[in-house]
Amino acid sequence: MSHASQLQAVLDRIDADFDNSLERLFELLRIKSISADPAFTADCKAAADHLSRDIATLGFDTTVRPTAGHPAIVARSSVNGKANPEPRPHVLFYGHYDVQPVDPLSLWHRPPFEPAVTTHADGRKIVVARGAEDDKGQLMTFVEACRAWMAVSGSLPVDITMVIEGEEEIGSKNFVPFLEQNKGEFKADFAMICDTGMWDPNTPAITTSLRGLVYDEVKIKAANRDLHSGIFGGGAQNPIRVLTRILGGIFDEDGRITIPGFYDGVKDLPPDILAQWSKLNLTPESFLKPIGLSIPAGEKGRLLIEQISSRPTCDINGIFGGYTGEGSKTVIPAEASAKISFRLVEGQQPDKIRKAFRDYVTARLPGDCKAEFADHSSAPAVALDWNMKPLAAAKRALSEEWGKETILMGSGASIPIVADFKRTLGLDTLLVGFGLDDDNIHSPNEKYDLKSFHKGIRSWARILAALADAAR
């Protein structure tokens, strides 16, 4: 029987059960699974246990697996061991239950772990909570789609292994070794992840390239203690002065990064892709105005869409030194530090970029100063195969659900696990997600459009059917 024939019943079931889907999402959102902060270790475990119990109700063989860090959930749909009468695609679905820290808490309009449906200024209904989008809301679109298929037909259109980790927001340092040690359990035809965005609120998208990431921290040290700037000012080196001088030189007047070798291996877009992207007409008006800006800040002479997706970038994500409380203190601090990340594109090697950055800093250190570095994470850029077979099926399914042509787009963000799946398991990854640029992920007042959640579930229900039918 074609799955297409059952699809309408599944979609109807999704619509009828939507209030319950929402309540299940809320239950997950109430758990404070902040992976970065050791104070929330028990909450991370609680989120894993909760999600594991929920997925088990779908008939998955589900376990919470310890790692050297927060645990991972592994769930398998093919529990009865029966050989399938016909070859079915086997999909590895990946998500993460951990969320970003919530500071600054004062900027939230409501408590970050008390989810609620509210109305956006422009009338859209939204779910507001930390993790509403990234990634609890997104991963639950897939879980709820599976639930609807099981409820209607008692089975899934394809074989599914789910793996849901708890350290994505802190670089998956313990999850990747777990994957390597247990790679026999993750055999599949391809991977799917729901952690990316739409083209716009009405236009679905599949992400076919991801920028890589190198995240480094530098601490400049000078005197052996904090000093009084009246007594020592002018005589003693000030590490904030050194840090700002070095970081301030990373960009030239045209927004290009001056670190020697940074652009080595970076290629311009092929003319046909550039022409395609030009037509997408991503304008400062549409992309920057909602965040209060108007001028693209990247390399001069590049399209805005290139600046945010196909060009490598550098951002200083944090800086700290000296006295930062109320009022004033005439101090020359002993040290100052900054967190710096680079988004990489195809052709750039993370190790080389990290070394180039550190060499750049070290070469500019004045006497009496030392630099210490900390490596937070790295991942190469990923370019997916635009011709991979499941992509066409997913593209068609998405276009049917949303009534608009699905865009194949590059993303400026990094999902390092995609490269790990390729390297460790040999799997390509299909990246489908329903996030929007104004979702405030990693920021106060994170939200997920109710429409994204609802039509996201319906989209996955369609994609599962399309993947099965395409394989027949």
Next chain:
Amino acid sequence: MSHASQLQAVLDRIDADFDNSLERLFELLRIKSISADPAFTADCKAAADHLSRDIATLGFDTTVRPTAGHPAIVARSSVNGKANPEPRPHVLFYGHYDVQPVDPLSLWHRPPFEPAVTTHADGRKIVVARGAEDDKGQLMTFVEACRAWMAVSGSLPVDITMVIEGEEEIGSKNFVPFLEQNKGEFKADFAMICDTGMWDPNTPAITTSLRGLVYDEVKIKAANRDLHSGIFGGGAQNPIRVLTRILGGIFDEDGRITIPGFYDGVKDLPPDILAQWSKLNLTPESFLKPIGLSIPAGEKGRLLIEQISSRPTCDINGIFGGYTGEGSKTVIPAEASAKISFRLVEGQQPDKIRKAFRDYVTARLPGDCKAEFADHSSAPAVALDWNMKPLAAAKRALSEEWGKETILMGSGASIPIVADFKRTLGLDTLLVGFGLDDDNIHSPNEKYDLKSFHKGIRSWARILAALADAAR
């Protein structure tokens, strides 16, 4: 009767009573009078009350006076209203009971408000506590000298008005208006302050010039919220990038400040003073090595002693933006800020320097960015009259106590009240103090040498006698 004839008895009394002097200092040090933090407002009041009661026991007519901020103590020695048989000098003594914040607390070797005498690595006995030097220890040298004179002779060699404020560490914003409103109460022949340092642990000094201060804060704002650097990186302006670029350009390769007009009106030292200072032989070895440095960081081609006392400087005292917690967060913050101070010398006007800095920042702002400024404090540089009459008497008295010639020196620090005394009351100020470069003022583990405290009291006892005798 010459006061010189009574002096030895006073000095003996100081030696005999020293343990009690120390305990009285400890009582004051135990009060957490941090003026910058509103949480310690009651402690500031408690410090004023405590000190007022103590000074009243010396026969001073003492009151705790409200200001718009923390209170001030005013104490007068001439209470009986009798006309003096002969003209006596009238001295206005100024000190402050407030102290700097103690953060980072983790770097203190003992609780900052539990004073104790400990032994320095090189064998010196030291008093360790916040305020041990600045300014509780220093002001108590004067109070204890008065106590010894009263105990031995029942009177003081000169008329004294003490005024001790509680907001020196936060710019005396409410004290200066208090001074202006009550200037009739502060008539005197000259002022004296004990808030400066020795030349070295064995060589007394009188400070004859002070650098001025302009302290400003700048906040750069870009987007209307924090952004995800994957989605927006390369497209959206990053205020940390803007801030580091602007601040990183303030110094040129030779350590000179590039802000247009900054050096306007700054004069080179007269050749004879420069020759004198060269002979003082302040070396990187003696001045920088104890703080772990070796290379003077100021303008190339200047003596180290010029860099720290007669040349204007700029220090970034604090910088903050984005994510500064553990680990990593891929954020582009909405804003970033820095606290910046300038030490000024004769010829520079604080208002012009502040405007020049703000113009410099504003001129370098890219589109989409705003700069907001906050004015923390300002004071012009002060050059005292080297020929003022009390100076010679104090110089002689200090040389007698320490057995070494007293150095007349310039200080790199600012004591803004000195300019206020001149402007408001028409008074010159005699600056005598017993601090050392390694006292860690404004830093963890602030200390005051026990020798500074003991011989500081003896020094003031001698100075009071010398001032009286010089006026006969």
